[in-house]
Amino acid sequence: MASAAPANQTSVAATQGRIWSLAWPIMLSNITVPLLGLVDTAILGHLDDAVHLGAVAVGSQLFILLFWSFSFLRMGTTALTARAAGAFKIKSNNDRQLNANNDQRLRQLQLGLWMLLPLIPAVMLLGFMLWPLALPLMADNPEIQQGALDYLFIRLWATPAVLGQYVLLGWFIGLGKTRIPLILLTVSNIINAALNYVFVFHLDMTADGVALGTVIAEYSALILGLVFAAQMGFSGLGQRPDWLQLKPMLSINHHLFVRTLVLLSTFAFFTAQGAQQGELILAANAVLISLLLLIANALDGFAHAAEVLVGQSLGAKQTQPVRQAIRLTGFNSLLMALVLCLLFWLGGQQLFRLLTDNPQLLPVLDQYRWFLFLLPLVGMPSYWLDGVFVGSGQSQTMRNAMIAAVLLVFYPLWWLFSETLTQADANLGLWWAFYAFTLARAAFMGNRFLTLYKKPENFMHFS
Structure with missing residues (x-):
């Protein structure tokens, strides 16, 4: 018994170190994504006409x-x-050598990229057709x-x-x-921010300049990501996969697709309701x-x-590391959330003034x-549980919880507030409904x- 406690402490310390080694690059890289949105907001927010900011908000x-x-x-x-x-990790050295030409880790990248071939033209066609409507x-x-x-x-x-970046980042x-x-997103966002500044302030472009800078940055990140993958053994798409090879990926992904579509539709509805209340509310x-x-991506470091850790532990058929990963990632997520609350409480109003100097908007x-x-x-x-459930392959539960939170919480509360609050307070009701929706996502999981x-x-295989 005397040796059990130190061994456990060592295990906890090792897991905690592993969590932070995984989380801090993701936190920094994820923060760069909304920071870029904040840069765009700041650039357009300092133009005389708020229409350009509204155009990018709706377009985004x-x-x-x-x-x-997707x-x-x-x-x-x-x-x-x-x-x-x-x-x-649990294979013997001989098994690793025998399977060097059939590395399932590398195969996941190939399968993900194969899935893009039909998706790319379909997504572009959807954009051309649906956006004007x-x-x-x-x-x-x-x-x-x-x-x-x-x-x-x-x-x-x-x-x-x-x-392509979705697949590469996931891999x-x-x-x-x-x-x-972290390297890919940082390089991409630096290029993006720099080009947006040049296009808007030096070439007199507006929303079109912001879009062009983003396109150039996206391709820069893709090329750099493929270079890193090549250094790790990726040499191309390989043999075209059959249905059985794609089945696990399609099984988990179709639930995630519905879940993500419901979430983003909620955000779109949120934006549309704000737009109906005028340019300043929008x-x-x-x-x-x-x-x-910015908040979500900071907290997603521990979710990732x-x-x-949950996925690798289940893949290695180990149960105790799963529980330990859940406990420690949850603790770290909560601690980070409290720190962010404090920072916004201390400097939130100053942050608003950094983003815009519009006297009507402030x-x-x-x-x-x-x-x-x-x-x-x-x-x-909800952000933390999403990470736990992705690692455990519970995409169906994630989908069901999202649908329930939207249909049973968000829309009913929005309707109730819209019927009972004055026009001036309608946006406050929209935000209260969004708060309740966010909490309900976690409750339903x-x-x-x-x-x-x-x-x-019970979760060694995907469901």
């Missing part, structure tokens, strides 16, 4: 609605790669509609790069190589959503660590400062989570 939401619907490529690739990496639902102002359409049709040409994360996504919500993405933002302060704590449970924690052995 429609772009996200379409492309993040972010299952990232999550599904991470889940399957982590399982393959965990299984690889959806724009009138998102904004009444013709100038905002035209600016958003210009932005979208330029960004659409980045389709191969965006989808690197599943292997535990989280520093590579712009204020755009700023707050940009900060929400949970994906890797008072509107100040009305919502308390929503900003508490967002990290409200969002933390609670029962399945307890089963996973108590009996990890």
Whole structure:
């Protein structure tokens, strides 16, 4: 008994170190994504006309609605790669040598890229067809509609790069190589921010300049990612896969696709409701959503660590490390959420003034400062559980929880507030409904989570 405690402490310390080694590159790389949105907001927010900011806000939401619907490529690739990496660790040296030409870790990257071949033309066609139809639902102002359409049709040409990055990032994360996504996203976002500044302030472009800078940056990141993959043994797509090889990826991904589409549709509805209340409310919500993405991506560092550690432990048929990964990633996520709440409480109003100097917009933002302060704590449970459930392959549970939270919580509360609050307070009701929706996502996953924690052995295979 005397030696058990130190061994356990060593194990906890080792796992904690592993969590931070996985999380900090992801946290930094993820933060660069919404930071870029904040840079775009700051650039356009300092123009005289708020229409350009509104155009990019609407255009970005429609772009996200379409492309993040396919972010299952990232999550599904991470889940399957982590399982393959965990299984690889427990193989003997002889087995590793015999299977060198059939490395399932490498095969997951190939399978993910094969899935892109039919998706790329389909996504581009959907963009050309659906965006002109959806724009009138998102904004009444013709100038905002035209600016958003210009932005979208330029960004659409980045389709191969965006989808390819989803697969590459998922593969690197599943292997535990989280520093590579940090390099890719940092390089991409630096290029993007620099080009956006040049195009807007030196070439007199507006929303179209922001879109063009983003397209160039996306292809830069794709090329760099393929270079890293080649250094790790990737030499091409390999043999065309059959149905049985694709079945595990399709099984987990189709649930994630529906789950992501429901989530992004909710964000689109949120933006549309704000747009109906005028340009200032639309712009204020755009700023707050940009900060929400900053929060989510900071907390996702520990969610991604949970994906890797839970997935690899289940792949290696180990149960106790699963529980330990769940406990420690949850603790770290909660601690980070509290730190973010404190930082926003201390500097939230100053942050608003860094993002815009519009004298009409600032008072509107100040009305919502308390929503900003508490967002990290409200969002933390659902962000963390998403990571745990991706690693354990519970994509069906994630889908069901998302649908239930939207249909049973968000829309009913939005309708109730819209019927009972005055027009001036309608956006406050929209934010309260969003808060409740975020908490409900975690609540609806609670029962399945307890089963996973108590009996990890029941989750050795995807369902």
